[in-house]
Each structure stands twice: as structure tokens, then as C-alpha cells.
Amino acid sequence: MTTSPDSEVAPAAAPFPDVVGRQKGYEKRAVDAFLARAREAFEADEPGTLRSAEVRATAFPLVRRGYAIAPVDAALGRIEDAFAAREREQAMSRRGARAWVAESRETAQTVLDRLTRPRGRRFARVNVLRYGYRIDEVDLVADKLARYIASGDPVTPEQVRAVAFRMQRGGYHEVQVDAVLDAVVEVMLAVG
Structure with a gap:
């Protein structure tokens, strides 16, 4: 499929909704960078590259027009669960x-x-x-x-x-x- 120079490419969808109104949310670049790091660590499947405790301790700066907090926190919980399950499997196989x-x-x-x-x-x-x-x-x-x-x-x-x-x-x-x-x-x- 070819596109004409006048056609617009749709921007990639944001992974989380933005905060509404004057509320503050998590800084988008910090969240996106952490998610990229977590994905890379999980796909690398090397023990210790990122631990569930590190995911749990992760904090992001609060800014205007950031990501809504609740959906990011829920995603962090799922990421922590995935790393913890892997850690449990690795520890049981080792010890x-x-x-x-x-x-x-x-x-x-x-x-x-x-x-x-x-x-x-x-x-x-x-x-x-x-x-x-x-x-x-x-x-x-x-x-x-x-x-x-x-x-x-x-x-x-x-x-x-x-x-x-x-x-x-x-x-x-x-x-x-x-x-x-x-x-x-x-x-x-x-x-x-």
C-alpha cells in the first residue's frame, strides 16, 4: 500500500489514558522508559536483570498532563506479578x-x-x-x-x-x- 504525501500517519496510541483536568499524573517519558526496560528485561529472561521488588519500588514524578495513576499502578502490579512468578520458578529449580x-x-x-x-x-x-x-x-x-x-x-x-x-x-x-x-x-x- 502506498500513501500520498498528503495522507497522515496515525500516531501510536498512548499506553495509558491521560489525567483529566488539573490533576497530576505520572510523567509519560519516565513511565514509557520503565516499561521499555521491563519489557527488555522480561524478554531477555536473564535472572536478576530486573526483580519484582524493583518493580514494586518504582516511583514516577507527578506532572500535569501525565498518565492517569490508577491504570499505570495496575500495570505495574501485573508486571511485578510476572517477574515474581519467574523468580519463584527460578528459585525452585535452583534450590x-x-x-x-x-x-x-x-x-x-x-x-x-x-x-x-x-x-x-x-x-x-x-x-x-x-x-x-x-x-x-x-x-x-x-x-x-x-x-x-x-x-x-x-x-x-x-x-x-x-x-x-x-x-x-x-x-x-x-x-x-x-x-x-x-x-x-x-x-x-x-x-x-
């Missing part, structure tokens, strides 16, 4: 299923020990003049996650990834809470 299960159980027990501490004392608190995560909200989520680990109450990785807490003076230290949430997702992905 064996028993070693993989034992390691996953150990991590789950460590997380469970943290989540079942007394309410209000599960994580370190920030100074009373600083803001941290709201203690009551974190404790509520911690109770639900502890029930998931201990007895299999239904919780999905997407639900854990989407958890957000309001802030309060003297609240829980954000880095600690986020690290435990990341560990919960790792356990969930490890057991598949």
Missing part, C-alpha cells in the same frame, strides 16, 4: 521446592510476629512534632494481614499495594510500615 517454601514460611512468620504485636506498638513512632502514618488505620490493616497469614483470610496483592494511610503527629514510622507491606506482598507472590 528446590522445599527450600523455597521454608524461606517463604520464615518470612511470613517474621511478618506475622510484627503484625501481631500489641495495637499501638507494632512499629516505631516518629517524634510527636513530625507526621507519620495514622496508628489506628495501620493497626486495622495489620489485623487483616495477620489473619491472612495465620488463617488464609482473603486478601490480594492488589489490595495490599493500594493501601494508603492518613497522617498524624507522632504516628507510625512510614518506612517501617512500608517495608512490612512490601514483605507481605513478597509472601503473597511467593506462594502464588
